Amino acid sequence: MAPRLPSTSRSLPIALIRAREGVMAPIREMLADTGITEQQWRVLRVLSEYGPLDASTLADRASLLFPSLTRIATTMREKGLITQTRDSDDRRRQFIRIAPAGEQIIDDHTAQAAQIVAGFRETLGDAQYETLLDLLGRLDPGARS
Amino acid sequence: MAPRLPSTSRSLPIALIRAREGVMAPIREMLADTGITEQQWRVLRVLSEYGPLDASTLADRASLLFPSLTRIATTMREKGLITQTRDSDDRRRQFIRIAPAGEQIIDDHTAQAAQIVAGFRETLGDAQYETLLDLLGRLDPGARS
DNA sequence: CCACTCTATTTAACATGTTAATTACTGTGA
DNA sequence: TCACAGTAATTAACATGTTAAATAGAGTGG
Numbered sequence: 560m561a562p563r564l565p566s567t568s569r570s571l572p573i574a575l576i577r578a579r580e581g582v583m584a585p586i587r588e589m590l591a592d593t594g595i596t597e598q599q600w601r602v603l604r605v606l607s608e609y610g611p612l613d614a615s616t617l618a619d620r621a622s623l624l625f626p627s628l629t630r631i632a633t634t635m636r637e638k639g640l641i642t643q644t645r646d647s648d649d650r651r652r653q654f655i656r657i658a659p660a661g662e663q664i665i666d667d668h669t670a671q672a673a674q675i676v677a678g679f680r681e682t683l684g685d686a687q688y689e690t691l692l693d694l695l696g697r698l699d700p701g702a703r704s
Numbered sequence: 705m706a707p708r709l710p711s712t713s714r715s716l717p718i719a720l721i722r723a724r725e726g727v728m729a730p731i732r733e734m735l736a737d738t739g740i741t742e743q744q745w746r747v748l749r750v751l752s753e754y755g756p757l758d759a760s761t762l763a764d765r766a767s768l769l770f771p772s773l774t775r776i777a778t779t780m781r782e783k784g785l786i787t788q789t790r791d792s793d794d795r796r797r798q799f800i801r802i803a804p805a806g807e808q809i810i811d812d813h814t815a816q817a818a819q820i821v822a823g824f825r826e827t828l829g830d831a832q833y834e835t836l837l838d839l840l841g842r843l844d845p846g847a848r849s
Numbered sequence: 850c851c852a853c854t855c856t857a858t859t860t861a862a863c864a865t866g867t868t869a870a871t872t873a874c875t876g877t878g879a
Numbered sequence: 880t881c882a883c884a885g886t887a888a889t890t891a892a893c894a895t896g897t898t899a900a901a902t903a904g905a906g907t908g909g
Contacts, residue, residue, distance in 0.1 A: 564818050567750050567765060568839060570823060572727050572742075576767045586717065587867085593734040595839060596867090596894065597717075605712050615857070620712060622721045625843040627895055629859060633772040634894080651857040651904045673709050683842060691839045692714060696834060698824065732897085741864065760887070773864055773883090774889055779864080796874045796887040 578587055585675045593664055600664075603640065603657060607665045609655035611659070613646070640664070647659060730820045738809055740785070743776055747811075748785065748802060752810045756801035758791070760830060785809070 571668045587597055597601075601621045606612065609620065618628040638677055640661035643688060646652035657665075680688045696702045712718055732742055740748075746766045749756065754765065763773040777800060780786045785806035791797035802810075825833045841847045 564749070564814055565821065567746070567753055570749075571821065571833075571837065572724065572731065573746070573767050574728060574837055574840040574844070575720060575724040576839040577846065579717065579724065580767075581843040581845045582717050582720060584845070589867095598895065601712070601718070604709070604715075608712055613857090622718050622725075622900095624896065625858070626860080626897075630895075645719055649857085649905070653858075669709055676710060676716065679843065683839060687839060688716075690835065692716065694828060694836045694839075695719040695723040697828060698726040699719070700726050700729070701722065736898095743865065746895085758887090768864065769868095770888070771867075771890080775865075794875070798888075 582679060583679075586672065589668060589671050589675065593668070595635075595664065597637075598627070598670075599635055602628075602631060602635065603665050606641065606655065606657040607662065609704070611654050614653045614655060617655055635661070680691050727824060730823075731817065734813060734816055734820065738813070740783075740809065744785070745770070745813075747773075747776060747780065748806050748810050751786065751800065751802040752807065756799050758814055759798045759800060762800055803827070 564570075583597055586600070590597065590600055598621070601623070602617065605617060605620045609616075613622070614628060614632070615625070617623075618625050621628070623631065632641065632643060636643055638660070639658055642656055642658050644654050644656075646654060683691060709715075727815070728742055731745070735742065735745055743766070745761065746768070750762060750765045754761075757765070759773060759777070760770070762768075765771050768776065777786065777788060781788055784803055787801050787803050789799050789801075789824070791799060828836060
C-alpha cells in the first residue's frame with residue numbers, strides 16, 4: 560500500500576498545463592497583433608455568444624476569477640472593447656456588453672480561430688476530440704453531470 | 705464553408721482551464737498549510753524525482769517559464785527549500801538541488817497527494833485516465849511522438 | 850428606522866505568466 | 880587577443896491567478 564506519486568512525466572496537472580500551452584500558443588500568436596490577451600479574447604467570445612451579461616455570469620462563463628475580471632474589464636473599457644453599465648434595480652450589479660470595436664476583433668479573427676480549432680480536431684480525430692472534451696468535463700467540479 | 709467557432713461551452717481551451725482548476729483545487733488545499741504554491745510543489749517534485757538539475761532542465765521538466773523559475777527559485781532558496789550552486793566549468797550555468805526542508809515537505813505530503821491522484825483515476829476509471837493522458841500528450845508540441 | 854446579514858464588486862498583496870531587453874559568460878575565427 | 884555570435888540566466892514591465900479584506904448596496908427582523 561505504499562502510496563506512490565506518478566512520475567512527473569505522467570502527472571495529470573502537468574499534462575493539463577502542457578496541453579493548454581500547446582493549444583493556446585497558436586491562439587496567442589493570432590492575437591499578438593491585436594494587442595489583446597487570451598483572456599480578453601475569451602471575454603469577447605463569451606459576450607459575443609451570450610450577449611450582455613452581468614459580471615458574475617461573465618466571469619463564470621469565461622472561467623475567470625472575479626478579481627481578474629475586474630481588472631480585465633477596466634482595461635477593456637479603456638480600450639473601447641466593452642461597455643459597463645450599472646443595473647438600476649440593484650446598483651451593486653453591473654452589466655457588461657461588447658462594443659463595436661470588440662465585435663470587430665471577433666469578426667476579424669473568427670475564421671482563423673476556427674481554423675486553429677479545426678487543426679486540433681484533425682490532429683486527434685473527431686471521435687477522440689469529443690472523448691477528450693468529455694473526459695475534461697468530468698474533471699470539472701463545476702460541470703453539472 | 706462558413707467558419708464557426710464552437711460554443712464556449714465546448715471550447716477546448718476553456719475545458720482545459722476548468723479541468724486544471726478541478727484537479728489543482730484539492731492539491732492547493734493540501735498545500736495551504738505549508739505556505740508553498742502549486743508551482744513550488746512542482747519544483748520540489750521534479751527535484752525529488754530527478755535529483756539536482758540545471759535551471760534550464762528544471763524549468764522544462766516542471767513546465768515553468770524561465771523568468772518564473774528565476775523568481776520561484778529565489779523564494780525557495782530564502783525559505784531553505786532548495787540550494788543553488790554555480791557550475792564551475794560554465795559559470796553561466798546553475799545547479800539546483802532540493803534541501804532537507806524541501807524533502808520534508810515532499811515526505812509529509814506524498815501520501816495525501818497520491819490519494820488525490822487516485823481519486824481522479826477512480827473518477828474516470830483506469831482506462832479512460834490513461835486515454836486522457838495520451839490525448840493530452842498529443843496536444844503538447846514539446847512531446848516527441 | 851435600525852442593527853444585522855447577505856450579496857456583488859472592488860481593492861490589496863503577493864505569486865506567476867508572458868514577452869522583450871539586458872547581463873554575464875563561452876566559444877570561435879580573424 | 881579581440882570583436883562577435885551564441886548561450887544561460889536575470890531583469891523589467893505589464894497582465895493574470897489567488898486569497899483575504901474592504902466597500903457598497905439590498906434585504907430582513909425587531
